[in-house]
Amino acid sequence: MTELLQYVANGLVSGGIYAIVAVGFITIYNVSKVINLAQGEFLMLGGMVTVALIGMNLPYGLAALLAILLVTLIGVLMQKYVIAYVKKANPISLIILTIGISTLIRGIASFIWGKDAFALEPITSNEPISIGGVMIAQQSIWILAAVLIILFLLWYLMDKTILGKKINACSVNPMAARLMGISPTKMSMLAFAISGATGAIAGIVIAPLSVTSYDIGVLLGIKGFSAAILGGLGNPLGAAVAAFLLGIVESLGAGYISSGMKDAIAFLVLIGMLLIKPSGIFGERSVGKGGL
Amino acid sequence: MKQIIDKWGKSIGIYLFLMILFPFVMPDEYYRSVGIIIGLQAIVTIGLCLVMGLAGQISLGQASFWGIGAYTSAVLTTKYGLPPFVGLIAAAVVPGLFAFILGRAIAGLQGYYLAMATLAFGYIVQIGITEWESVTGGANGMISIPQMTFFGGSELSMYFLIWGVVTCVLLFSLNLLNSRVGRAFRAIHKSEIAATSMGIDVRKFKLNAFVVSGMFAGISGGLYAHYMGILDPQPFGLHESIKFLTMVVIGGMTSIWGALIGTILIGFISEGLILLGEVVPGLQGDVDTIVFGAILVLIIMFMPEGLVPRIRAAFEKGQAKKAKAMADDAQRKQQVERKAAT
Numbered sequence: 284m285t286e287l288l289q290y291v292a293n294g295l296v297s298g299g300i301y302a303i304v305a306v307g308f309i310t311i312y313n314v315s316k317v318i319n320l321a322q323g324e325f326l327m328l329g330g331m332v333t334v335a336l337i338g339m340n341l342p343y344g345l346a347a348l349l350a351i352l353l354v355t356l357i358g359v360l361m362q363k364y365v366i367a368y369v370k371k372a373n374p375i376s377l378i379i380l381t382i383g384i385s386t387l388i389r390g391i392a393s394f395i396w397g398k399d400a401f402a403l404e405p406i407t408s409n410e411p412i413s414i415g416g417v418m419i420a421q422q423s424i425w426i427l428a429a430v431l432i433i434l435f436l437l438w439y440l441m442d443k444t445i446l447g448k449k450i451n452a453c454s455v456n457p458m459a460a461r462l463m464g465i466s467p468t469k470m471s472m473l474a475f476a477i478s479g480a481t482g483a484i485a486g487i488v489i490a491p492l493s494v495t496s497y498d499i500g501v502l503l504g505i506k507g508f509s510a511a512i513l514g515g516l517g518n519p520l521g522a523a524v525a526a527f528l529l530g531i532v533e534s535l536g537a538g539y540i541s542s543g544m545k546d547a548i549a550f551l552v553l554i555g556m557l558l559i560k561p562s563g564i565f566g567e568r569s570v571g572k573g574g575l
Numbered sequence: 576m577k578q579i580i581d582k583w584g585k586s587i588g589i590y591l592f593l594m595i596l597f598p599f600v601m602p603d604e605y606y607r608s609v610g611i612i613i614g615l616q617a618i619v620t621i622g623l624c625l626v627m628g629l630a631g632q633i634s635l636g637q638a639s640f641w642g643i644g645a646y647t648s649a650v651l652t653t654k655y656g657l658p659p660f661v662g663l664i665a666a667a668v669v670p671g672l673f674a675f676i677l678g679r680a681i682a683g684l685q686g687y688y689l690a691m692a693t694l695a696f697g698y699i700v701q702i703g704i705t706e707w708e709s710v711t712g713g714a715n716g717m718i719s720i721p722q723m724t725f726f727g728g729s730e731l732s733m734y735f736l737i738w739g740v741v742t743c744v745l746l747f748s749l750n751l752l753n754s755r756v757g758r759a760f761r762a763i764h765k766s767e768i769a770a771t772s773m774g775i776d777v778r779k780f781k782l783n784a785f786v787v788s789g790m791f792a793g794i795s796g797g798l799y800a801h802y803m804g805i806l807d808p809q810p811f812g813l814h815e816s817i818k819f820l821t822m823v824v825i826g827g828m829t830s831i832w833g834a835l836i837g838t839i840l841i842g843f844i845s846e847g848l849i850l851l852g853e854v855v856p857g858l859q860g861d862v863d864t865i866v867f868g869a870i871l872v873l874i875i876m877f878m879p880e881g882l883v884p885r886i887r888a889a890f891e892k893g894q895a896k897k898a899k900a901m902a903d904d905a906q907r908k909q910q911v912e913r914k915a916a917t
Binding site: 557 | 868
């Protein structure tokens with residue numbers, strides 16, 4: 284029983300990270316109908332830039348803050364100068380474009396920081412806490428707290444503020460939104476900024492638990508996207524729930540079947556889901572299907 | 576076949592000439608092996624071009640079919656002692672089967688879903704190869720895979736064997752492009768709905784393209800295994816799939832020649848980067864990754880149709896201009912003559 288609970292606890296932590304990535308995907312997708320396959324690189328950059336800045340003797344908090352700002356800026360620049368430039372491109376071109384951006388960022392990261400893995404100091408001590416026999420690293424609690432706060436803030440922003448209503452308006456009907464004086468371009472930029480910032484935060488909080496290196500973004504990105512599809516593309520709440528489920532299934536699979544197959548399990552779930560019900564567990568919320 | 580020669584005779588002639596000339600201009604064994612690897616990659620990218628350019632789909636897991644082919648042939652010949660020829664046939668059939676199953680499953684998917692499904696498939700295959708240690712040797716890989724004994728098995732004979740296969744694949748694809756199937760594919764690429772209403776079974780055509788591309792990749796993988804003699808799971812991952820994608824995109828997704836030329840171009844760029852790495856000591860990490868990423872982004876931003884169609888368009892424009900100038904000239908002459916007559 285303790286073993287099972289332990290796996291579930293581990294699954295919740297990784298699921299939380301997938302949830303952030305998934306919600307990041309959906310935030311951008313809803314506004315601009317672009318799936319940003321470079322989403323995982325935001326996490327990698329968040330962790331790596333923080334490590335690099337701490338290496339320059341900056342205090343932890345300042346380094347993290349600067350890293351978040353930098354990644355947000357990268358997200359905005361990416362939207363402004365690359366994605367917006369090819370607005371009329373077909374989905375295949377957009378996929379290739381974002382894959383290209385992600386490859387480029389990964390290459391530059393490996394060029395600057397090399398291929399070594401880096402560890403970040405945990406926010407509080409390294410001692411795990413025991414809750415009813417289940418050992419939980421203190422950092423895991425930080426991760427879950429960060430995830431829940433981000434999800435709550437995003438929900439608040441989207442559902443309770445005028446800004447959120449503007450973003451929603453653009454996702455429902457960009458033309459009508461423009462007629463109401465809302466700039467879809469600005470909202471797109473905002474969506475990229477939000478994704479960049481949340482991605483960077485997620486990257487920073489997981490770095491102490493699992494080491495960070497130039498190539499962690501790919502897997503995190505794909506799993507986040509899997510969660511987004513599982514939950515129904517365009518549906519943030521569904522995606523968050525699906526992400527936690529995915530994390531738990533993966534952790535149980537790694538524990539009871541084989542730890543080497545951990546990543547394969549997540550992808551088998553994805554392919555299975557695409558075959559049975561491509562619209563996701565909770566149904567697709569937005570109009571366009573897979574960008575087509 | 577005749578139609579192809581009529582349409583592409585000149586290009587095919589130039590291709591054959593350069594292909595045969597290359598190993599003699601570059602007598603260095605190293606450059607011959609580079610030529611062999613480029614040939615192997617060209618077989619994969621021509622297949623990928625059929626999927627992307629003709630069927631308008633995307634595959635981010637093409638390296639996995641390459642890997643399945645390589646391991647199929649390697650396991651059959653090394654563990655069961657079958658001749659490489661049989662291994663190669665299996666290397667075409669088994670990835671074809673995988674592609675059929677995957678393609679059937681995802682035939683209804685489009686855009687991002689398809690990209691993700693093939694990406695996930697690529698990961699599963701690489702993980703599967705790594706984990707299935709009893710058969711594939713796991714992360715350590717396989718050694719002493721029998722070499723091909725094609726005309727003595729020298730580097731030069733391997734070069735011609737592999738480029739012979741490239742030529743077959745190229746002619747097959749050009750022929751396909753010029754047939755009813757090719758026209759159906761182009762119709763699908765332009766508009767699926769219009770194609771369907773014209774009575775084209777879109778699903779079937781897409782599936783066929785996918786299976787053919789899987790088989791091409793498998794054959795190339797099998798040849799790769801016998802050429803290298805050793806295998807490990809490392810080259811069959813996302814990095815290679817993205818490299819294949821870059822090759823097709825830079826040459827032009829809708830052109831078979833584009834895939835071939837893109838492959839050669841990326842091959843030369845990779846070699847150039849290796850040379851550069853030797854000269855500049857500070858270059859660390861995946862410089863080629865930066866270059867591939869930058870190429871993908873820049874091509875989609877500024878030249879989405881790719882190099883070969885762009886060059887062809889420029890060439891045709893030049894031809895048209897010349898023809899127009901000549902026509903204008905003739906007209907002017909006529910006018911002058913008419914004036915003189917009156």
